[in-house]
Amino acid sequence: xKEESIKLLNKAVADELSAVHQxxxxxxxxxxxxxxxxxxxxxxxxxxxxxxxxxxxxRILFLKGEVELTAAExxxxxxxxxxxxxxxxxxxxxxxxxxxLWANECSKNADSVSKKLFEELVEDEERHFNQYDSxxxxxxxxxxxxxxxxxxxxxxxxxxxxPTE
Numbered sequence: 001x002k003e004e005s006i007k008l009l010n011k012a013v014a015d016e017l018s019a020v021h022q023x024x025x026x027x028x029x030x031x032x033x034x035x036x037x038x039x040x041x042x043x044x045x046x047x048x049x050x051x052x053x054x055x056x057x058x059r060i061l062f063l064k065g066e067v068e069l070t071a072a073e074x075x076x077x078x079x080x081x082x083x084x085x086x087x088x089x090x091x092x093x094x095x096x097x098x099x100x101l102w103a104n105e106c107s108k109n110a111d112s113v114s115k116k117l118f119e120e121l122v123e124d125e126e127r128h129f130n131q132y133d134s135x136x137x138x139x140x141x142x143x144x145x146x147x148x149x150x151x152x153x154x155x156x157x158x159x160x161x162x163p164t165e
Contacts, residue, residue, distance in 0.1 A: 006065035092129035
């Protein structure tokens with residue numbers, strides 16, 4: 001029974017590692033383009049995903065399993081902000097769906113602690129989805145002006161002697 005939980009938890013580690021890599025890639029490129037708000041959002045989400053990995057790894061080790069640190073997917077080299085946000089919403093939606101299913105599997109295997117962990121992860125993934133979905137809405141509403149405003153804000157701050165981060 002615990003072997004099935006360990007397998008599911010390691011699948012979650014692989015997904016979370018992929019998310020960390022992808023979101024940091026997006027962070028770097030948004031930062032390079034001067035989109036500070038989006039760069040910060042991707043960075044904060046990557047940090048959240050790292051915290052998820054730590055919680056999942058703790059559970060795997062408690063169950064006397066081995067933590068597999070292999071990302072599920074390679075980083076997609078996307079530079080277009082809309083495509084980044086589309087991918088991020090899809091990733092978060094898929095994670096929430098998977099974690100819901102895996103929570104149910106853990107419940108069937110009488111592993112209520114892993115079930116609860118997956119349920120907590122669903123909550124975070126749904127919050128991330130909402131953040132990215134809101135950014136997509138802003139981009140649709142305001143178009144390229146939305147991104148231009150972010151870039152202008154950085155220039156204004158730098159000119160005033162207040163560099164970001």
